[in-house]
Amino acid sequence: MTEKEYLYWLCHVPGLRAEKMERLLNETGGFRSIYYMKEQELKACHFLTARERGAILSEKRNLESCTEEYHRLRERGIDFITIYDSGYPERLRELPGMPLGLFVKGRLPEDQRPSAAVIGARGCSYYGREEARYLSRELARAGVQVVSGLALGIDGAGHGGALEAGGDTYGILGCGIDICYPREHTELAERIGLQAADHGVCAENTALSCQFSPEKQDYQRPVRSGDRGGGQEKERFPDYGRSGSGAGKGCVCSSRTRYRSLKRRLQ
Numbered sequence: 001m002t003e004k005e006y007l008y009w010l011c012h013v014p015g016l017r018a019e020k021m022e023r024l025l026n027e028t029g030g031f032r033s034i035y036y037m038k039e040q041e042l043k044a045c046h047f048l049t050a051r052e053r054g055a056i057l058s059e060k061r062n063l064e065s066c067t068e069e070y071h072r073l074r075e076r077g078i079d080f081i082t083i084y085d086s087g088y089p090e091r092l093r094e095l096p097g098m099p100l101g102l103f104v105k106g107r108l109p110e111d112q113r114p115s116a117a118v119i120g121a122r123g124c125s126y127y128g129r130e131e132a133r134y135l136s137r138e139l140a141r142a143g144v145q146v147v148s149g150l151a152l153g154i155d156g157a158g159h160g161g162a163l164e165a166g167g168d169t170y171g172i173l174g175c176g177i178d179i180c181y182p183r184e185h186t187e188l189a190e191r192i193g194l195q196a197a198d199h200g201v202c203a204e205n206t207a208l209s210c211q212f213s214p215e216k217q218d219y220q221r222p223v224r225s226g227d228r229g230g231g232q233e234k235e236r237f238p239d240y241g242r243s244g245s246g247a248g249k250g251c252v253c254s255s256r257t258r259y260r261s262l263k264r265r266l267q
């Protein structure tokens with residue numbers, strides 16, 4: 001197996017954030033070595049919590065299924081782009097705590113072109129939503145790539161404004177690349193150029209990407225006890241927020257309510 005395949009496995013460990021993955025890599029020197037770490041070796045990594053150590057050990061039994069899934073990604077129109085690949089976004093590469101791997105449908109934003117992240121609250125006011133739509137529309141008309149999170153509220157308005165102007169817009173997801181969440185935005189995802197429901201291929205000028213393995217649930221969607229990757233996903237909210245805002249060279253924030261949720265995305 002290659003190092004990339006072991007990294008793919010590591011990305012499946014529930015609740016393990018990118019910064020912890022990087023620290024494990026620094027400790028061991030390779031992703032294969034991380035997989036073969038014993039329980040006592042993991043305990044010696046004091047930056048890991050007991051739950052994170054347990055999740056790593058538990059996920060080892062899924063290595064074979066992860067490897068099979070990895071080799072089927074292309075059939076599903078998904079690319080797994082790591083921080084060691086030339087296609088990884090340079091803007092993300094420069095920031096701390098960025099994901100070591102991205103799951104991508106379509107084409108990522110072009111590094112040489114200007115881009116802006118348009119983000120904000122889900123429970124926004126009508127004024128905030130229209131403001132985000134207007135700003136995104138004008139940015140797109142000026143040739144700026146608009147990046148957002150495909151969420152309700154400000155994010156959806158940002159994508160919509162860019163599409164109205166015929167511009168390029170990109171979605172950074174807080175769930176698996178196969179999942180269109182919220183379902184209310186299935187049509188929006190299709191307008192962006194995706195056929196999310198049947199794993200179709202993106203249009204040339206758009207993409208969805210995320211740092212969570214394809215089957216991951218939304219970071220804040222309620223899930224039943226026992227669902228793989230379940231309730232821990234909201235702990236990755238800062239990772240999702242950093243990826244979304246970090247993918248743009250500039251960041252436009254619009255919020256008329258729920259300031260706390262917006263603040264968390266900008267941490």
